[in-house]
Amino acid sequence: MGRYFKSLRRFWGTALASQLEYQLNVVIELIAVGLSLLGSLFMLSLFFGPGRELGGWSWHEALIVQGFYTVLDGMASTWLRPNLSSIVTHVREGTLDFVLLKPIDSQFWLSLRTISPAGLPEIVLGLFLVIWGGNQAGASLTPGGLALVLVMLLAGGLILYSLWFLIAATSIWFVKTWNATEVLRAVLASGRYPVAAYPAPLRLLFTLVIPVAFLTTVPAEVVLGRASTPMLWLGSGLAVGFFVVARQFWLYALRHYTSASS
Amino acid sequence: MAPQRSLHPQVAHGSVVIEVEGLSKIYRVADKQPGLSGTLKHFMRRRHRDVHAVSDISFSIVPGEMVGFLGANGAGKTTTLKMLCGLIHPSAGQVVVAGHQPQKRHPDFLRRITLVMGQKQQLLWDLPPMDSLRVNAAVYGISDRDAKRRISELSDLLELGEELTRPVRKLSLGQRMKAELLAALLHQPDVLFLDEPTLGLDVNAQARVRQFLADYNQRTGATMLLTSHYMADITALCPRVLLIHQGHLFHDGPLDRLASRLAPERHVRLELDAPVGAEAFAGLGRLDSCCDCEVNLRVQPDELTAVVAQLLERFEVRDLEVNDPPIDQLIGDLFRQGKV
Numbered sequence: 092m093g094r095y096f097k098s099l100r101r102f103w104g105t106a107l108a109s110q111l112e113y114q115l116n117v118v119i120e121l122i123a124v125g126l127s128l129l130g131s132l133f134m135l136s137l138f139f140g141p142g143r144e145l146g147g148w149s150w151h152e153a154l155i156v157q158g159f160y161t162v163l164d165g166m167a168s169t170w171l172r173p174n175l176s177s178i179v180t181h182v183r184e185g186t187l188d189f190v191l192l193k194p195i196d197s198q199f200w201l202s203l204r205t206i207s208p209a210g211l212p213e214i215v216l217g218l219f220l221v222i223w224g225g226n227q228a229g230a231s232l233t234p235g236g237l238a239l240v241l242v243m244l245l246a247g248g249l250i251l252y253s254l255w256f257l258i259a260a261t262s263i264w265f266v267k268t269w270n271a272t273e274v275l276r277a278v279l280a281s282g283r284y285p286v287a288a289y290p291a292p293l294r295l296l297f298t299l300v301i302p303v304a305f306l307t308t309v310p311a312e313v314v315l316g317r318a319s320t321p322m323l324w325l326g327s328g329l330a331v332g333f334f335v336v337a338r339q340f341w342l343y344a345l346r347h348y349t350s351a352s353s
Numbered sequence: 354m355a356p357q358r359s360l361h362p363q364v365a366h367g368s369v370v371i372e373v374e375g376l377s378k379i380y381r382v383a384d385k386q387p388g389l390s391g392t393l394k395h396f397m398r399r400r401h402r403d404v405h406a407v408s409d410i411s412f413s414i415v416p417g418e419m420v421g422f423l424g425a426n427g428a429g430k431t432t433t434l435k436m437l438c439g440l441i442h443p444s445a446g447q448v449v450v451a452g453h454q455p456q457k458r459h460p461d462f463l464r465r466i467t468l469v470m471g472q473k474q475q476l477l478w479d480l481p482p483m484d485s486l487r488v489n490a491a492v493y494g495i496s497d498r499d500a501k502r503r504i505s506e507l508s509d510l511l512e513l514g515e516e517l518t519r520p521v522r523k524l525s526l527g528q529r530m531k532a533e534l535l536a537a538l539l540h541q542p543d544v545l546f547l548d549e550p551t552l553g554l555d556v557n558a559q560a561r562v563r564q565f566l567a568d569y570n571q572r573t574g575a576t577m578l579l580t581s582h583y584m585a586d587i588t589a590l591c592p593r594v595l596l597i598h599q600g601h602l603f604h605d606g607p608l609d610r611l612a613s614r615l616a617p618e619r620h621v622r623l624e625l626d627a628p629v630g631a632e633a634f635a636g637l638g639r640l641d642s643c644c645d646c647e648v649n650l651r652v653q654p655d656e657l658t659a660v661v662a663q664l665l666e667r668f669e670v671r672d673l674e675v676n677d678p679p680i681d682q683l684i685g686d687l688f689r690q691g692k693v
């Protein structure tokens with residue numbers, strides 16, 4: 092276990108160091124993050140505008156959802172996207188072999204090898220949106236409620252990660268023929284608004300098939316104190332289920348890689 | 354063949370570190386026409402073609418041996434090395450390396466082997482090699498103190514200094530290859546698989562890598578299986594060679610035995626004082642060329658002394674040389690003629 096922690100520290104230390112090699116890039120990414128957040132707040136104001144309601148959510152309540160979305164999007168840019176693109180590169184250039192020959196779990200290595208600090212401000216901004224929106228909407232959180240929020244956020248993060256890793260694992264077959272990062276972005280983007288704002292068929296899709304609802308809407312409901320217990324269980328169950336599926340799929344992909352390889 | 358039983362006792366006695374028995378690899382590749390319509394057709398009716406990359410290879414290697422792995426492009430060398438590392442599952446046959454079945458990729462096995470690939474690199478491009486080395490040290494669970502000591506030992510051997518703290522992209526190919534070797538050897542593996550480790554290096558850099566590998570073998574007693582298209586690597590390092598041709602093992606033994614098997618004749622070059630007609634050499638081996646004073650003959654090894662004696666007796670010889678034909682030329686001829 093200690094070996095894994097130490098490896099993780101070294102992974103991230105070297106990742107940060109190599110980003111700082113390109114300082115201009117970091118600045119540009121920060122600016123891009125700021126602009127995209129402004130853009131999505133504008134979109135949100137078009138739909139929900141102060142005083143207007145959609146699917147039973149007020150402007151401030153919808154801001155909480157947007158806040159969680161921003162947190163997860165920040166997570167995706169710091170953590171998921173950089174690792175995803177390096178998996179694709181590993182497969183294309185054959186350097187996956189080096190990873191597979193290390194005496195460490197390959198999924199651990201591929202999922203956590205690098206981080207990019209550009210998404211960190213987004214996470215902070217998202218948390219700020221959640222707190223501010225919650226305040227304005229009159230939410231009052233007990234410590235137990237706060238713990239529950241964190242658990243559901245964790246479940247949401249786990250679901251997002253597992254979806255992402257499933258997509259990444261397919262690159263073993265498709266190599267570079269599809270732009271996996273865009274798929275991830277599209278999935279996540281549908282979590283900007285409360286699921287209630289979507290028509291019924293989509294709502295079902297986003298709850299059960301691609302469980303986007305659990306990424307943002309359910310944590311927001313917990314903040315507002317109106318989450319239903321079955322949904323919480325369903326969310327946690329799905330998180331564990333998705334993780335197990337992603338793990339199994341990776342092992343299956345590896346078996347394919349080692350029988351054919353390229 | 355009695356694979357299972359013959360394999361393990363030897364390994365247990367520690368006399369064999371790599372044991373390969375009837376190893377084959379068949380790649381199944383999609384038989385697809387180019388273009389979109391080809392892709393669609395393939396999608397409707399899948400057709401596959403089997404590529405027999407490695408066919409029924411058997412050999413064993415004892416600890417400390419340095420074995421050269423020869424063969425033309427596409428002969429199946431990389432495929433075999435990958436199976437020995439556990440990166441590819443064999444289609445048939447048995448492999449035991451360091452007492453393990455490679456395809457399980459057990460951590461204990463992975464700690465004992467390493468793979469160096471001349472055409473791929475594991476070092477991070479934007480960072481100094483030292484950063485990648487520290488990552489590897491953590492992943493292999495090497496303590497900071499041990500890592501530091503091993504890095505300084507290996508960098509002395511490899512003649513690497515401040516290069517280790519310069520971003521990899523700013524290193525020359527030779528420096529990068531040496532740093533790759535350092536990264537691959539940090540965990541002190543005792544079985545080394547080297548796939549064209551001198552690829553693209555100039556003659557001096559090649560010689561240094563070669564010298565390093567010889568030293569490393571001397572110091573640690575590590576076993577090495579090495580492929581290279583540079584014959585100098587093989588002649589300098591490997592008393593024993595495996596020659597693989599279209600997936601089949603064609604030769605297993607000393608390099609000079611391969612030479613005599615491929616071309617049993619010795620080359621005799623003569624310089625004479627005065628020109629002599631070709632017919633004068635009848636019965637003295639096979640005449641390659643005869644112009645003016647220079648004559649080239651090919652002679653069977655067992656007739657060599659007799660022929661040389663006769664030549665010296667019959668002609669006014671100014672100079673006489675006996676040579677083996679260069680081995681890479683012989684192997685090249687072999688592959689060109691496809692006469693295996």
Ligand SMILES: Nc1ncnc2c1ncn2[C@@H]1O[C@H](COP(=O)(O)OP(=O)(O)OP(=O)(O)O)[C@@H](O)[C@H]1O
Nearest residue numbers: 351352353380404406425426427428429430431432
């Ligand atoms: N992933 C793969 N899928 C299908 N065929 C493959 C694959 N990898 C290798 N081959 C084929 O298997 C055969 C052996 O290839 P291999 O790479 O082992 O040759 P090699 O001896 O290493 O050649 P080189 O000297 O060029 O490196 C070749 O015909 C090659 O086209």
Ligand SMILES: [Mg+2]
Nearest residue numbers: 430431432548
């Ligand atoms: Mg090769």
